[in-house]
Amino acid sequence: MQSQVIVPLDGSTNAEAILPHALFFALQTQSVLTLLRVIMPPGEPEYTVPYIPDDWYDGEVMWTKNYLASLASRLQAQGTSVQTQHVEGTSAGAAINLYAEQHADAQLIALATHGRDAGGRLLLGSVAGDVFASAPTSVLLLHPAKEEQFPPGPITQASYQTIVVPLGGIVGSERALEQATTLALACNASVLLVADPPPPLLEREVRTLEEMRLTDLLADQAEQLRSSTGLTVQTAFTDGDPAVFIKRLAGQDRKHLLIVTTRQQAEHKVMRFLHKSNVPVLFVA
Numbered sequence: 001m002q003s004q005v006i007v008p009l010d011g012s013t014n015a016e017a018i019l020p021h022a023l024f025f026a027l028q029t030q031s032v033l034t035l036l037r038v039i040m041p042p043g044e045p046e047y048t049v050p051y052i053p054d055d056w057y058d059g060e061v062m063w064t065k066n067y068l069a070s071l072a073s074r075l076q077a078q079g080t081s082v083q084t085q086h087v088e089g090t091s092a093g094a095a096i097n098l099y100a101e102q103h104a105d106a107q108l109i110a111l112a113t114h115g116r117d118a119g120g121r122l123l124l125g126s127v128a129g130d131v132f133a134s135a136p137t138s139v140l141l142l143h144p145a146k147e148e149q150f151p152p153g154p155i156t157q158a159s160y161q162t163i164v165v166p167l168g169g170i171v172g173s174e175r176a177l178e179q180a181t182t183l184a185l186a187c188n189a190s191v192l193l194v195a196d197p198p199p200p201l202l203e204r205e206v207r208t209l210e211e212m213r214l215t216d217l218l219a220d221q222a223e224q225l226r227s228s229t230g231l232t233v234q235t236a237f238t239d240g241d242p243a244v245f246i247k248r249l250a251g252q253d254r255k256h257l258l259i260v261t262t263r264q265q266a267e268h269k270v271m272r273f274l275h276k277s278n279v280p281v282l283f284v285a
Contacts, residue, residue, distance in 0.1 A: 002081070003031040003107040008096045008127070010037065011067060015112050017144040019075065020158040021258075021280045022110035025140065026080045027157055028186050031107060033075060033082045035068045036099060038092040061086065074155045093130020101136045110140040132263070138285040139263075145278045158280075160189045161256035162249075166238075167195050167221060173262070177221070179284045180260040181229060189258075190232035191225060193218050194245075197237045246279060258282065 005026040009015045026033040042057045068084035075082050089095025100106040113128040132139055165180045167173050177193075184191050195218055198210040218235035225233045238245040246257070259281040 003029060003105045004034045004103060005029070005031045005108045005110060006034045006036055006096070006100060006106055008036050008038065008092070008109070008111045008131070009068070009071070010092070010127075014114060014144055016071070018110050018112045018140070018142050018280075019071070019155050021140060021142060022108075023075060023078060023080060023155060024157040024159070024187075025108055025110065027078065028183070029107065031080075033080050035071055035082065035084045036096065037064045037068060037086045038089050038095045039064055039086055040090065041088040071155075074153065077154050078157060091130065092127045093133075096127070096131050097134055097136065106137050108138045108140055109135055111142075113141055113143045132283070135285075139283045140280060141283070142280040143278055159256060160184075160187050160258040162192055162258075163189050164192045164194060164249075164257060164259045164279075166259070166261050167193050167218060175284050176260050176262050177225075179282065181225065181231070183258070183260065184231050185229060190234065192249075193221055193225075193233065193235045194238050197239065260284065 005022050007018060007022045022033060025031070039057075039060050064086045065084070068086070072082040072084055085099070087095050087099055089098070096109065096111075100109055109131055111128055111131065128141060132141065160183070163180045163184050165173075165177055167177070180191060183189070195214045198207045198214070200207070202210065214237075215235075222233040222235050225231060236245075236249075239248075249257070257279045259279055261281060261283060263283045263285075
């Protein structure tokens with residue numbers, strides 16, 4: 001059974017910004033790229049809205065089919081298999097996760113976030129937040145820059161020069177590192193292992209010991225990875241501020257970066273990392 005990379009779309013250019021990244025994963029894993037749109041069931045909304053015509057549902061289905069077919073034609077030229085689907089649901093996030101649960105071959109959900117505020121649900125946007133909270137598979141999230149415009153014409157796959165892996169002894173880091181290694185080998189990218197520095201409020205002696213521990217951890221992981229794969233592997237501390245770190249790492253050219261982590265690490269500044277960096281983040285299941 002061929003696996004699926006599911007791409008939820010809402011018709012906005014913001015949502016379409018994830019497509020080059022989803023295409024990369026579909027090509028690398030020889031997966032079907034599933035373009036998915038959630039529409040309201042025929043009986044919704046329950047209350048009367050004067051300006052919605054009686055045949056609104058048929059029109060919504062027709063528009064969705066045409067919209068997804070147009071995107072599919074722009075993607076198929078890259079040699080990947082593309083299918084389009086629409087599902088019904090009053091909650092888009094729940095409908096997306098239900099579709100993934102019903103398809104055992106779903107290996108990734110890739111979507112752009114719409115959140116604009118400081119944290120949690122508002123940071124991701126309600127749909128991405130709901131998907132992230134209970135997705136049955138890995139999730140790829142991208143918070144596009146406000147000024148980013150998705151160009152017309154054929155859609156080409158993203159390329160990554162550096163894959164960033166936050167470490168530090170957090171649960172699940174091994175899975176993230178394994179996935180990052182596979183991706184780096186596939187696209188000839190380098191790997192950057194990073195860790196947050198010890199909190200500045202720690203006593204100096206404790207802070208020094210913890211910094212030494214993290215430095216040794218990064219160095220050991222990097223050496224093991226180099227010797228076993230031949231990849232270029234570097235290490236760094238984030239300075240505690242993801243936005244500053246990404247700017248120092250890549251300046252304004254962030255198109256070739258990918259962050260690979262796990263859902264367990266979301267509480268360790270990864271969500272703010274995602275929101276501020278405008279770099280795709282793969283949360284490995």
